[in-house]
Amino acid sequence: MAGHESERNISFLGEGENKSLLGGKGAGLSAMVKMGLPVPPGFTITIDMCRQYYENGQKLPTGLMTEVRKAITTLEQMSEKKLGDKENPLLISVRSGAAVSMPGMMDTVLNLGLNDETVGGLISLTRDARFAYDSYRRFVQLFGKIVLQVDEASFERRLTTVKEQANVSFDHELGEDTLRMLVTDFKKLCREKTGKDFPDDPYTQLQAAIEAVFRSWMGKRAMDYRREFKITPEMADGTAVNIVVMVFGNLGNDSATGVIFTRDPVTGDKKLYGDYLINAQGEDIVAGIRNTQPIRALESELPESYRQLDKLAKKLEDHYKEPQDVEFTIEKGKLYLLQTRAAKMNALGVIRSTVSIAKEGSITQSEAIQRVTPEHLEQVLHRRVDPLAQKETIAHGVPASPGAAAGTVVFDADEAERQAKRGTKVILVREETKPEDIHGFFAAEGVLTTRGGKTSHAAVVARGMGKACVCGCSNIVINSLERFFKTGDKIIREGDSITVDGTAGTVYLGQVPTVEPEITPEMDELLGWADQVRRLGIRANADTPESATLARRLGAEGIGLCRTERMFNHPDRLPIVVEMILSQNRDERIKALDRIMALQKGDFKLILQVMSGLPVTIRLLDPPLHEFLPSIEQLLLEIQKMETAGSSPVLIKEKRGILEKARGLFETNPMLGHRGVRLGITSPEIYEMQIRAIGEAAGELMKEGVDVRPQIMVPQVGITEEIEAIREIYGRIKSEVEARFGVSLKIKFGTMMEVVRACLVSGEIAKKTEFFSFGTNDLTQGTFSFSREDAENKFLPDYAAKHILDDNPFQVIDEDGVGRLIQLAVQEGNLTNPKLEVGICGEHGGDPLSIDFFHRAGLTYVSTSPYRIPISRLAAAQSALLSKQKK
C-alpha cells in the first residue's frame, strides 16, 4: 500500500496514512475516513509534487492538473455536485499540510468554485442569498489576499467603510445587497492591484490556489517558524495540498464550527475541551474575531452533535494514543470532522496526559519518557506571580498559556522585536494576533490580546512557545495609533510596565515579583520513571543551603559545583576579604584569612548537612583577587570626590592604597589571568584556609553523626605539577584535621577540567585526582578563543545570522571541538585511573542536546542549576533510551 501510494501524485482520503507523503492534515483526514468517521470527500496532492514544483523553478509538475481534474470528477461523483455548475455547484477548500504541524504558517483558500454564476446555484441549494454572497465575499477576499497577494488592509478598509455606511458593527450584520456590492468592489480592487481580471473559471482558481499553497511553504513566516523550531528538511520537506468538499457551519443556528481537544490542553484532564461558534465558518474561530463558546455549551445547544463528538474524540485518542486537536463543522445538524492532529498542549497538559495514557497502558513508560520533551518540562518550570506580592489587577481575561511575565508594553510585533534586540523585556499587546506577528512572539516575554479564546492564534502560539499569554481581555481598549490602552480609568502607554499571569488570566500594573515553580505529582511520577532508565547521575550547582535544599527536592543526587567566591562576596565578609588582599605580609594575610575561615566553615557545615549522604563538590576560590576590589575608575572617582570634599588625608591615603593594589592586580585579560589554581600556587594560604574549613566542617559534622561526603575541586588546572602542588597541601591539612578530630575524613580530591591543556595531559592529571569535572564554559572559551561576554555582545549574533555557528557554543556543546577534548580526556583519564569519576558542571549540564553528548561520552554525571535538574533527569533518560534503540 505504501509503495503504491508513493507512486501516485494524488491520494484520496481513506487510502493512505503516510504523513511524510500526505502531510499531517492529509494523513489525519485519511485515517479518519478509514476509521469510518464523518469526513467530507476529498483528496491530497502529495508533498512530492511540492518538491517537484520547486525543482521545476516554481512550476507545477506536468500532468498534475490533468490528474487533479480527474480527481475532481471523482469528487463530483461522490458529492453529487459539479465544480462550476450553475445549479448545483461544488465548492471546495484548498489547504496546506506539511509532515510536521506548522499551525497557521501556510495558506488556505475556502469556498473555491464560486463566481457570479455558481453563486446563484448556491442560493438555490441553501435558499440563503445572504449566506451565499457572504461566502462569495469571503472567497474573493481570501483568494485576493492569498493567491493574488493583494494586501489585506485594503479589503479591511473597504469593509470598515461599508459597515460604517450601513451603521453596523459586525460583518454578519451586513445584508445580501451590501455583500453583493462588496464582491464587485473586492474584484475591482484585485483588478486594480494585479492588472488582471479576477478569475471566474473554477479550474483557473484551483490551479492558482494550489500554486499559492506550494508557494507559502517558502514564505517568510513558514521559514521563520521552521528555523525557530529547528524543523529540518529531513523532518518536513514541502507541503501537501488537501482539496476537500466544503461544508458550512454558517448555514443557520443548526450549524456551527469549532475546535476540540480530546483533553484539556492546559491540565491534561481527559474531558472534551474547546470552543465553537454557532453559525460561523472555521476561520472565525482561529482568528479569534468573535468570542467563542466553551464546548460544554454545545451539549445543550446541539446535544446530538455533542454526544457524537465526545464518542469520536475517544475513538481518535485510542487510535493515536495521544491527545488530538480536532476541527469540526456542523452543517444543518450534520457533524463533519475537518482535521485531526496531535494536540498542541501546554506542557503541563502534555505531561499529565502522557503519564495518564501510560498508566492506562496504551503506551510504555519508555514511550512516555520519550514523548515529553525537555522543553515541556522547561515550560512547566516557569515562574509564577508571587502570591504574597502587593499587586494591582487591571484586567482579567482567558488564561491562555501559563506562566508569569513582566515587561514594558508594545503594540506591534516589529516594535517588540526592536526593543527586545536592545535588551528590553516586552509584553506584546494586540486586539488579536495573526500568523504575521510570529516574530513578535519570539521577541516578547508574554502576550496579551483583547479578543479570542483558548484556541485563538495567540493562545496556540504562546502555548507552543511556553510564553505567558492572557487572551480575550475584553475590558481593555487599545488605541494602537496613539499607542496606549485603556482599562477602566487607567491609561497604560507604550513603555509602561505590566505583568501578565497566563495561569490565572490576570493582568497587573507594573512589574510584579514572581516566584519559582513547583513540581506536580505527574512530573514526579514521570521523572521517577526517567530515573530508572538513565545512566547519567544528576547533581546541582548550588552554593547556599537554600539552593541545596531546593536541588535535593528537585532530585539532585549531590552538588556538582559549590562556588566559594560567593561566600567571599557576601557584603559582611567582603571587607575582611579586602583586608586580606591589602595585607602587607603573610601574618596579616593569615589573620584575615582566619576570620574568613570561621565563616566559610559555617557555610560548608550547613550545606554538607542539607546534602547528608550525598556528594558535595566544593570548588576552591576561582576569580582573580581584583574582582573583590572596586574598579580602578570607581576608586579614582572616589578619591577625586574625597579630595574635593576635603576628607581626612589618612582616609585618602588608605583609599590610595587600595587604588595602588587594584592597579597592581589589574589584568588585560582577566579570563586568562591570575586566578584559580594559579592563585593557589602563588598564595597557598588561601587554599590552605579553604581546605581546612572544609576538613573541619566535615570533621565536626562526622562527630555529630552526619554522613558527609565533601569533594574538593581545584579550578583552572592545566599543568600536572599544579595539581600535585595543591594535592600536597591537601594531604598535609587533611592529616592535621584528622589527627585533631580523631576521624578519618572521606574526601575526594579532583580537578575542574576547564583549561584545554588539562584535557591534553588528562592521563597524568588523572593519576593525581579522584575526579574530573568539566567546566565547559571556560573550556569553550579556551577552545574557541572566545571571551563569552565579548562574543555574545559583539559577533555571535552575526555568526548565527551568517550560519558560521548555528548554535551558540556556550549553550549547546560544540561536539567537534570542545566535545573532542572531553572525549579525549575521559578516555585517557580512565586509562590511567579506572576509578575516575567524571562529571560536568558547566552551563551545558542543563542543555538536553549537550546531555545526550555527555551520555555518549561516558560521563558519570552532569551538574546543573536546581531548576534545570528535572530537565536534565528527563534528557538523561531519553539519551539512555536512544542509545539502547540505536544498538
Add this chain to the structure above:
Amino acid sequence: MAGHESERNISFLGEGENKSLLGGKGAGLSAMVKMGLPVPPGFTITIDMCRQYYENGQKLPTGLMTEVRKAITTLEQMSEKKLGDKENPLLISVRSGAAVSMPGMMDTVLNLGLNDETVGGLISLTRDARFAYDSYRRFVQLFGKIVLQVDEASFERRLTTVKEQANVSFDHELGEDTLRMLVTDFKKLCREKTGKDFPDDPYTQLQAAIEAVFRSWMGKRAMDYRREFKITPEMADGTAVNIVVMVFGNLGNDSATGVIFTRDPVTGDKKLYGDYLINAQGEDIVAGIRNTQPIRALESELPESYRQLDKLAKKLEDHYKEPQDVEFTIEKGKLYLLQTRAAKMNALGVIRSTVSIAKEGSITQSEAIQRVTPEHLEQVLHRRVDPLAQKETIAHGVPASPGAAAGTVVFDADEAERQAKRGTKVILVREETKPEDIHGFFAAEGVLTTRGGKTSHAAVVARGMGKACVCGCSNIVINSLERFFKTGDKIIREGDSITVDGTAGTVYLGQVPTVEPEITPEMDELLGWADQVRRLGIRANADTPESATLARRLGAEGIGLCRTERMFNHPDRLPIVVEMILSQNRDERIKALDRIMALQKGDFKLILQVMSGLPVTIRLLDPPLHEFLPSIEQLLLEIQKMETAGSSPVLIKEKRGILEKARGLFETNPMLGHRGVRLGITSPEIYEMQIRAIGEAAGELMKEGVDVRPQIMVPQVGITEEIEAIREIYGRIKSEVEARFGVSLKIKFGTMMEVVRACLVSGEIAKKTEFFSFGTNDLTQGTFSFSREDAENKFLPDYAAKHILDDNPFQVIDEDGVGRLIQLAVQEGNLTNPKLEVGICGEHGGDPLSIDFFHRAGLTYVSTSPYRIPISRLAAAQSALLSKQKK
C-alpha cells in the same frame, strides 16, 4: 679497560680517560700523562664515590680512606717524598672535577700536608722560609674557608690589619716572620670559629678536604650553575676528587703560573693566548688579584718554557680536535700542565675555530654544525654600540666579553638580583668577581671589574653567558660602602646609567644607543653547511621593506609573517583608520578603506619586490578595532581638559563620538575578542580591501615582470565555516583582479593556526586551505588559559621558582600540550590535503628546543624575526643531524 676502570674507586693519572667516571679534570690530566706530557703524579677518586657519599647520608664510603692511603703511598714512591715527613714532606692539591666543566663552582684545597713540622721540611727543600710560610699561610686560610667553613672576610680582615701594620700594600711584600705569625693567628681564628684545634695530621686534613669537595657538589653556587645551564644528572652526577702532587710557581723568578688557550678565545685565531704571573700560585691568576702578563711576554722571560708550551698546545688541540684551555705551572724552570679542558671561548671564537678545524679536516662539517650551539650564534648576534652615537668615554679596560650593554650601576650581586626582579636593567660593577657572585651575573646586563684580565673569573663567566664584560678597568676606584665609583673627576653613583662595550673594552657615561650585529664570513660558511643539512625551511617575520631586506640577507627563504596592522598604525595612516572605524555607514567606511588600500598596496609592492622569487605570507588584519582608538581613560581626560579650556562644542562633540565608539568596542578580554577572522566576518569590507590590495600589488608587479609569491593568511580561525566565508571573498576578488590585469595570480590561501579549535578540526580546515601557519603565541595562550602579559607579570616567575613550569611556555614550546595539538593538526591536515604546507610563525620559531620539536613534528618551515634567522638555520640543521643519528 673501561670495565676495569669502573670497578675501581681510585684511578691513577695515565690509566683512564672516562669523563663520566673521572670528571673532566681527572680525565684530562690522565690523557695528558698518556700522551707523555709533563703532569705531576696524582690520582683521581671517582665520581661513583661522590654518589655513594650522598647515598650514605654524606659519609665517605667504607674502605675509601684505606684505598686513598695506599694510593698516597704510591705517590710518595713516585715523588720520592712522604706525606707528613719532617724532612722531605709531600704536599698535594685536592681538587674537584665533574663530568661537565663548572669553572669555579666547586672547591679546591692546595698545599695540603703542611703543619708546624712539615713546614720545616719545606724550608730545607726550597731554602726559602718566606715561601714556605706563605704556602703554609695560604693552606690554613684556604682549608679554613673551604673545609672548616670559616668566613673568608675574617681572614682578609686580619691580613689587611697586618699589611697596614707592616706598612705594605701587597701580600707578597710580607716577610717570613709576619707570615709565621699569621699562620698562628689564622689557626687560632679557626679554633675560635669551630671550637676545635686546626688539624695537624695530614691524613685528617686529607679526609676533611675530600669530604669538603664532595660537599661542594651540592653547594648553592654549584646548584645555581647547574640549573642555569640546564646540567641534568644524566650529564653530570657528582664530582671526582683529583689528588695531585703540588708544584710551585712561586719559587722565584724562574717560576711562574698561568693559563693558556690554544686559540684566541675571542677571535678563534690559532695562536697561544692567555696570561701568566711570574712567581705566583694558580689562584692568583684566576682570582685576578694581580694584573697578569699576556702569554707572549713569556717568550722573552722564559723562552724555553714558552716554546715547550706552544708545542704542547698544538699536540693537545690535535688530540682533542677542539681548542683547549690549559693551566700550567713552571717550577724553577720546569713546566707542568695541571689541567686541560675544552676552552670556554667567546662565541665568535668558537665559530671561527670550529670552522677552521673543520676546514683543516680534523672534524666533519656535520661535527662542526653540532659543535657550535645556537647560543653561540645568539651571542655573536649581540648588539654593539652605535659607532655614530655621541658618547662620553669614562674608562678603558680589558675587552673581556663582547657585546654592548647599558643599565644602572649596582655594586653587589644581591642588589643586582633585587633590581632585575623589578625589571631594571643593571650593570654589575665590582673590583673583582668571585663564584659567589654568580646570581649577579644572571641578573645583570653587563659586568665591569677594576681588576683581572681576560681569564679572570668575571671574564670567563661573562663570556660563558654571552654578557658584555669589561675587566681590569684600573682607572676606576670603587667605594662600595658609600656606593659610588670614581674615574678621573667623575663620580658615578648607584642608580646612575653607564654603557659597557665588551668588544672594545670601553665604558661610556649614560645610555648609549646600540646597533644590530653583522654576520662574519665564518658564520656564513657554517650556515651554508647547515643549509645543506636541514630539512626545515626558514622564513622571516617582517613587515617593512627594510626588515625584509635584512631577513633576506640573513638567509630567509621567504616571509612567514607580514603583519598588516603595523601599516594601519603608521602615524600618517591612523587618522584614516580612525575615520573608517567611526564611519556611520558602509559607504563612509568603504571610502576610508579605499584610501587605506592605496597605501597598503604600496607597502605590499615594496615588500613583494624585495622578496621576489620567494613566498611572502601576509596576515590579514588581526587586532580588535579598539586598539586603533585612544583608550577610554585617555579620551575622558582629553574631554575633561577640552571642557575646562572651553574648547569649541563641535570639537568636544566629535571627541565624545570617539569615546562612545571606544565604549561600544570595549572588551573585557580583548585577547579573546572581536578580532582576526571574527572581524573579517562581521565587517567583510576590511578583508576585501586587504585582499584586493594584495591582488593588485601582485598584478602590477607581474606586469613589470617581477616574480611575486604572495600568500594570504587569515588569523584567529577556529571554525571551518569562517575560513569558507573568507575563501569565498578571496575567490571573488582574485577573479576580479585577474580579469582587470589580465594575469593569473599565483597566490596561496591559508590560515594561521592559533585557536585551539582549529587544531581539533584541522582535517576540515585543510580542505579549504593551501597552508597552515601555527601562531604558537596565541595557541599557547588558549591551551594554558594564560594571557601572556598577565602571566609573565603575575605568576610565571613564581611558577618557575616552584618548578611548576621549568620553561616559560611562551619561549620554549610546550610539547605535551601545545605540541600535541600541533602534531594532531599536522597529521589530520596532511590526511585531507597531502599538499598542505605547514609552518610556524610564533616566537618559538627562533627557539632551538622548539625548532627541534617542529622538525620532528614534520613542519615545512619555521618563521622568526630577522636576527634569529641564523640561529634557526643552525638549529634546524642540528635537529636534522640528530634525527639521522637516532635512526
